[in-house]
Amino acid sequence: MTPQFDWQLIRSFLAALDAGSLLGAAKVLKTSQPTVGRHVADLESQLGVVLFERTGRGLQPTAVALSLAESARAMEAGALQLSRRLSSTQAQVQGTVRITASQPVANYLLPPILARMREALPEIQIELVSSNTVSNLLRREADIAVRMVQPEQGTLVAKKLGNVTVGVYAHKSYMAKHGAPQLPEDLIHHALIGYDAEDVMIRGFANYGQVLSKESFALRSDDLTVQWQALLAGCGIGFVADYMGRNQSNLVKLLPMLMIPPLPMWLAVHREIRSSQRIRMVFDYLSKALPAVI
Numbered sequence: 001m002t003p004q005f006d007w008q009l010i011r012s013f014l015a016a017l018d019a020g021s022l023l024g025a026a027k028v029l030k031t032s033q034p035t036v037g038r039h040v041a042d043l044e045s046q047l048g049v050v051l052f053e054r055t056g057r058g059l060q061p062t063a064v065a066l067s068l069a070e071s072a073r074a075m076e077a078g079a080l081q082l083s084r085r086l087s088s089t090q091a092q093v094q095g096t097v098r099i100t101a102s103q104p105v106a107n108y109l110l111p112p113i114l115a116r117m118r119e120a121l122p123e124i125q126i127e128l129v130s131s132n133t134v135s136n137l138l139r140r141e142a143d144i145a146v147r148m149v150q151p152e153q154g155t156l157v158a159k160k161l162g163n164v165t166v167g168v169y170a171h172k173s174y175m176a177k178h179g180a181p182q183l184p185e186d187l188i189h190h191a192l193i194g195y196d197a198e199d200v201m202i203r204g205f206a207n208y209g210q211v212l213s214k215e216s217f218a219l220r221s222d223d224l225t226v227q228w229q230a231l232l233a234g235c236g237i238g239f240v241a242d243y244m245g246r247n248q249s250n251l252v253k254l255l256p257m258l259m260i261p262p263l264p265m266w267l268a269v270h271r272e273i274r275s276s277q278r279i280r281m282v283f284d285y286l287s288k289a290l291p292a293v294i
Contacts, residue, residue, distance in 0.1 A: 010072045011079075013051065017069060021058035025129050097282045098127040100142035103224040105265075106130035108244055109165035112147070113289045120285065124278050142270045143279050144286065151268040158269075162291045163262035168254045169245045173234035175252060181237070184208060184258045191218035191236030193227050201239065204260070265294055 015025035016036060026033040029085075038155045051068075052059040061069075101110060106128055114126055129142060131230050168187070170180065181187050188210060194201045194217035205212045214220065219235050221227055231238035237254065241263075247252050267290070269283050 009039045009043040009131045010075050065207045075260050089261035093278050094123045095278050096125045098142045100129040103130050117285050147266045148263045156268050159267045161265045162294050164265050164294050165242045165262045166260045167242050169251045170237045171234040172250050193219045193230050193236045193238040196220040196222045
């Protein structure tokens with residue numbers, strides 16, 4: 001029957017063999033002499049052999065100990081190699097990953113996900129850039145980008161997460177004062193919340209035959225967080241992602257017949273993901289977590 005032993009005791013055995021005494025081994029291992037003595041005794045018991053003769057001048061290795069030394073050193077070398085590889089892997093995981101996303105995604109969608117990710121990947125720090133401009137991953141302005149348009153650069157790795165639906169919403173306080181539009185064409189008679197410099201909403205209304213100008217919007221801001229807060233304050237009717245609107249009990253979704261084209265959500269990353277474990281881990285986590293909430 002093959003003897004069963006705790007291979008972790010090998011370290012104490014080799015230290016005692018090289019030092020020639022329990023005290024010398026304890027100094028090398030930065031532990032106590034009784035601890036090393038107990039490890040050697042435990043190893044002898046588990047192997048069923050005597051490894052050292054205790055003499056007044058220290059430890060005298062037996063023939064069995066000398067015969068086992070080569071195999072023991074091979075085990076130690078393997079353990080050290082494993083430790084180095086684990087340290088290297090840990091070093092790759094530890095560090096910072098920079099994520100860029102639009103204001104609504106960065107301010108409202110990502111924080112709960114990142115809180116859970118911190119529990120799963122505590123060794124990774126996150127830099128979150130809230131911006132509606134498309135950061136250039138090729139210039140390393142960010143490691144990972146959550147985009148509402150498909151990346152065109154061939155050197156990027158991109159994964160479509162799904163489609164973000166958009167709805168027309170108003171606060172209950174606004175409707176109490178001004179009523180609710182019954183048809184899409186009624187919107188032009190209400191206080192609308194929209195962009196300032198961007199004309200995406202004007203073009204959207206034009207697709208439905210409604211001609212609007214910049215002045216048709218009672219409150220204008222290119223900051224989507226400002227638009228959201230204005231909607232919550234009852235300033236007017238706004239257009240927001242359903243993942244935001246449906247979580248507010250004081251907001252009412254209007255005009256369900258109005259089919260607003262959904263926005264595709266993409267997760268993009270530089271091809272360095274293939275050599276960076278921490279970026280890969282964050283990318284994989286987001287690619288699983290985001291589809292469930294959009």
